[in-house]
Amino acid sequence: MSHTSRRARYVVKRLLQAIPIILAIVVLNFLLLQLAEGDAVDVLAGEAGSATPEYMAELRAKFGLDQPLPVQLAVYLKNVVMLDLGYSFRHEMPVSELIFDRLFATMLLMVSTILLAVGFGIVLGLIAAIGLNTWRDTVISVFALITYATPLFWVGLMLIVVFSLNLGWFPTSGMENFAAFYEGWDRVFDIARHLVLPTITLSLFYLALYTRLMRASMLEQAGQDYVTTARAKGVTERRIMFVHVLRNALLPVVTMAGVQVGALIGGSVIVESVFAWPGLGMLAFEALFSRDLNLLLGIFLLSAILVVAVNLIVDIIYSSLDPRIEVS
Numbered sequence: 001m002s003h004t005s006r007r008a009r010y011v012v013k014r015l016l017q018a019i020p021i022i023l024a025i026v027v028l029n030f031l032l033l034q035l036a037e038g039d040a041v042d043v044l045a046g047e048a049g050s051a052t053p054e055y056m057a058e059l060r061a062k063f064g065l066d067q068p069l070p071v072q073l074a075v076y077l078k079n080v081v082m083l084d085l086g087y088s089f090r091h092e093m094p095v096s097e098l099i100f101d102r103l104f105a106t107m108l109l110m111v112s113t114i115l116l117a118v119g120f121g122i123v124l125g126l127i128a129a130i131g132l133n134t135w136r137d138t139v140i141s142v143f144a145l146i147t148y149a150t151p152l153f154w155v156g157l158m159l160i161v162v163f164s165l166n167l168g169w170f171p172t173s174g175m176e177n178f179a180a181f182y183e184g185w186d187r188v189f190d191i192a193r194h195l196v197l198p199t200i201t202l203s204l205f206y207l208a209l210y211t212r213l214m215r216a217s218m219l220e221q222a223g224q225d226y227v228t229t230a231r232a233k234g235v236t237e238r239r240i241m242f243v244h245v246l247r248n249a250l251l252p253v254v255t256m257a258g259v260q261v262g263a264l265i266g267g268s269v270i271v272e273s274v275f276a277w278p279g280l281g282m283l284a285f286e287a288l289f290s291r292d293l294n295l296l297l298g299i300f301l302l303s304a305i306l307v308v309a310v311n312l313i314v315d316i317i318y319s320s321l322d323p324r325i326e327v328s
Contacts, residue, residue, distance in 0.1 A: 125214025
């Protein structure tokens with residue numbers, strides 16, 4: 001069997017294995033959210049100023065909350081299998097439509113953050129490891145420590161003050177300037193300008209993490225026996241560092257990046273609130289306080305699917321970086 005066929009078979013097998021995992025996550029999320037006090041009816045009744053038992057009973061019957069918990073769970077699972085994520089009472093629209101409207105903004109912020117954090121983290125970690133105990137290593141280590149310890153909301157506010165209010169280089173909030181009615185490349189450039197500050201803010205924490213991890217991984221691999229053997233054979237230091245050591249040092253960084261993709265949605269709540277970025281993180285935060293459980297469950301389901309998909313991609317990248325690891 002060819003390598004391509006083995007990889008395709010592996011992908012299909014992993015996707016089939018993911019189905020029961022995702023369903024188990026759906027059930028667990030549903031049961032955990034039921035433990036929270038209050039529901040959508042309490043919120044609606046409070047806002048309407050009419051919390052009579054008759055009105056609340058009518059609302060619970062309307063949303064199916066008057067049914068026993070196992071019945072509610074069975075109905076929800078049946079709807080999920082039919083790709084129906086339910087209805088958001090807060091936004092008065094289907095959950096799938098609401099999530100789809102916010103998905104582009106979230107994916108744009110997540111992908112740009114991962115690319116920036118992983119890319120620069122690898123480069124800075126590599127420079128620090130090569131220049132061990134030099135001024136470059138010290139500067140990069142101090143920078144990583146400061147950015148790791150600095151609160152994201154403070155970084156975001158300072159970037160707005162400096163680059164938006166004082167210098168006027170970037171917009172203060174939003175994803176694009178709707179009033180300008182940009183089209184084509186003008187709209188792409190406008191979205192890119194709005195994306196710069198949120199991406200930098202969210203990526204600084206992860207950049208520090210990947211920098212320190214890459215530096216430690218490079219130093220660990222540089223002390224392995226295969227490096228000593230390569231030197232004994234007369235292999236140049238540049239080839240040892242960039243061909244052998246770097247390739248193996250990337251493995252833990254790739255692993256960490258894959259694990260943290262799901263956390264990006266939750267971690268982006270602060271950044272999205274500071275920059276008024278219309279993503280899923282802020283949407284989940286609003287849904288939590290309004291007890292919009294269908295919307296929360298839909299966002300959690302999407303997060304689970306993203307984590308499963310990214311971990312599959314990470315496994316494939318693993319096999320490319322290290323030929324000893326085979327997918328089958």
